[in-house]
Amino acid sequence: MDNSLYLISFILTMSVATFATRATPFILFHKQGEHPVLVFLGRYLPPAIMLLLLIYCVKDINWFVGKEGVNELTALTVVTVAHLAFRNPLISILLGTGLYMFLKQGS
Amino acid sequence: MTIPNHSDVASVPTEPVSITNSFKTTLPVLFGYVPMGMAFGLLLADQGYAWYWATLMGVVIFAGAAQFMAIGLLASHAGLFEVALTTLLLNSRHIFYGLSLIHHLKAKGWRKLYVIFGLTDETYSLLTAHHAISSQQGELTLNKPSDNQEEGLFQFIVTALNHSYWILGCTFGALLGSTITFDTTGLDFTLPALFMVLVIEQYKATQKLFPFSIALVCAVATLTLFDSDSMLLISITMTLALLLGKQQLDIRGEKSNG
Numbered sequence: 610m611d612n613s614l615y616l617i618s619f620i621l622t623m624s625v626a627t628f629a630t631r632a633t634p635f636i637l638f639h640k641q642g643e644h645p646v647l648v649f650l651g652r653y654l655p656p657a658i659m660l661l662l663l664i665y666c667v668k669d670i671n672w673f674v675g676k677e678g679v680n681e682l683t684a685l686t687v688v689t690v691a692h693l694a695f696r697n698p699l700i701s702i703l704l705g706t707g708l709y710m711f712l713k714q715g716s
Numbered sequence: 717m718t719i720p721n722h723s724d725v726a727s728v729p730t731e732p733v734s735i736t737n738s739f740k741t742t743l744p745v746l747f748g749y750v751p752m753g754m755a756f757g758l759l760l761a762d763q764g765y766a767w768y769w770a771t772l773m774g775v776v777i778f779a780g781a782a783q784f785m786a787i788g789l790l791a792s793h794a795g796l797f798e799v800a801l802t803t804l805l806l807n808s809r810h811i812f813y814g815l816s817l818i819h820h821l822k823a824k825g826w827r828k829l830y831v832i833f834g835l836t837d838e839t840y841s842l843l844t845a846h847h848a849i850s851s852q853q854g855e856l857t858l859n860k861p862s863d864n865q866e867e868g869l870f871q872f873i874v875t876a877l878n879h880s881y882w883i884l885g886c887t888f889g890a891l892l893g894s895t896i897t898f899d900t901t902g903l904d905f906t907l908p909a910l911f912m913v914l915v916i917e918q919y920k921a922t923q924k925l926f927p928f929s930i931a932l933v934c935a936v937a938t939l940t941l942f943d944s945d946s947m948l949l950i951s952i953t954m955t956l957a958l959l960l961g962k963q964q965l966d967i968r969g970e971k972s973n974g
Contacts, residue, residue, distance in 0.1 A: 616769060623786060624776040624795045624801035626809075631835045634814030635821070647818060649963045650956075652823075654816040655844035656918035657931035657955045659911055661948065662837055662936040666908035668944050684905060688912045698913045704746045705909040710902035 684709035738873040741846070745838045746881045748907040752780055753885020759787050767890035774886035778834055778879055782806055783886075784785055809952050813840040820847045822868035834875035836882075838910070842874055843915045846921035930958045 641647055667685075670678040688705035695701065757770040773783050780804050789799055813835055820843070823831045831839075847867070919928070934954040938947050 616765075616790075618796060619790065619794075619799055620769075620773055620776055620800045623773075623779075623782055623803050627777055627779045627782055627807050628833055629805040630804060630810040631814060632832050633811050634818060634833055638815070638818055641818070643819065645967075646960065646963060647769070647815070649966075650959065651816045651819055652922060653849075653924065653927045653959055654812065654956065655841075655848065656915070656922055656924075657927040657959065658812070658816075658952060659841060659845075659914045659918050660928050660931040661935055661951050661955065662841065663908055663911035663915055664932075664939075664951075665948055666911060666945055668918075668939060681905075681908070683906065685912050688909045689916065692913050692916050696886045698910075698917075699740060699743055701913050702906055702909040705912070706747065706905045707902065709905040709909075713898055713902035713905075 680709060680712040683712065732821075735873060738870060738877060739786075742874055742877045742881070744906045744910040745878050748838065748910065749881040749905045750885040750888070751877065752907075753882050753887075754889030755953070756783050756787075757886045757889025757891070759784070759805075760886075763787060763791060765790075765890075767887065770886040770890035771883060774883040775879075776795065778882055779807055780834065780882075805949075809949050810835060810840075813837075813954055814954050815956075817843065820844070820867075821871065822864045823871045824868055827868065827872040831871050831875045834879050836878065837876050838907070839875050841911065841914050842878075843871055845917050846870065846874075848918055852921040870948055883921055905962070926960070930962070931955050934958065 636714075638647065667681055669676070670681060672678045685704045687708050688701045691704045692698070692701035724863060753774060756774075757767070760770045760773070761767060765812075775784065776784055778787075785802065786799075789802065794802075814832070815838070817835075821828060821831060850867070915928070919925075931951070934951040935947070938951040938954065942950055
């Protein structure tokens with residue numbers, strides 16, 4: 610019973626802290642209107658963050674050791690080519706993931 | 717003779733918001749969240765916790781990195797203050813997400829609160845890409861109330877779907893993780909693949925290279941100078957600083973030219 614109480618307060622604490630990080634900008638800046646700095650960030654921060662998230666996903670690969678990273682690079686190239694050709698996110702992602710699973714499970 | 721079927725020609729943003737449409741948009745997240753959530757549920761169940769604790773955490777926390785960290789914190793019986801502080805630090809990158817969504821979040825009332833609650837990396841990525849693509853096509857430039865309403869509904873449904881995939885994954889992992897026989901190795905590649913697609917889409921929408929060059933420089937610098945676990949927060953902060961500098965330079969350039 611004691612442990613359940615700890616678990617519940619633990620989970621609620623983590624939930625509130627996570628929500629706080631997500632809600633802060635909306636509370637701080639909601640009255641700023643169309644401030645040029647926010648408009649600029651609204652346009653150019655997302656593309657930068659997409660690239661950072663992509664790099665984050667592959668950051669633990671030792672690119673310069675042996676054949677490490679070849680599977681990832683191949684699959685990402687397929688995603689890029691497929692997306693430039695068909696511009697259908699689902700097709701690009703499924704092709705890339707399918708190929709990656711095949712390469713990874715085969716090796 | 718026949719009425720032309722508009723839904724065949726229209727791309728995602730011009731179609732009316734429907735569950736099917738949002739479902740298609742979020743499919744990559746489904747394939748990423750289920751294995752990731754299962755990994756979490758499995759780890760938590762391994763520590764001796766009943767399955768419903770994994771479900772509960774998926775429902776009320778809904779943050780991948782924080783939940784994985786929770787397993788370690790629970791094992792060391794961490795104090796609540798420590799839990800709050802580490803969670804705040806770990807998730808502080810979300811502050812920057814909201815910063816670029818303030819004007820684009822069209823959901824209203826409790827739905828808006830819910831979208832903010834569910835603003836994970838992946839939800840943020842889908843929402844900003846959807847907005848960038850639809851404004852590029854000129855769909856939302858008029859800011860008609862009906863467009864805003866549709867965008868708001870879309871944002872709400874996408875968040876709810878992503879949330880449900882995560883809850884599903886956490887629960888499945890805790891319930892039957894150890895009995896799974898299907899080899900899911902590599903299935904989580906859907907997430908880097910999704911981000912790759914969104915990089916391309918964001919480039920097509922903005923037609924600018926500088927956000928990417930700035931991000932690349934910051935990522936390389938962070939990975940060289942710091943340990944890779946704290947990469948996201950440091951590189952996002954650096955990127956934000958450089959973008960702000962770029963914005964100021966642009967303004968000065970305009971002033972001296974005009």
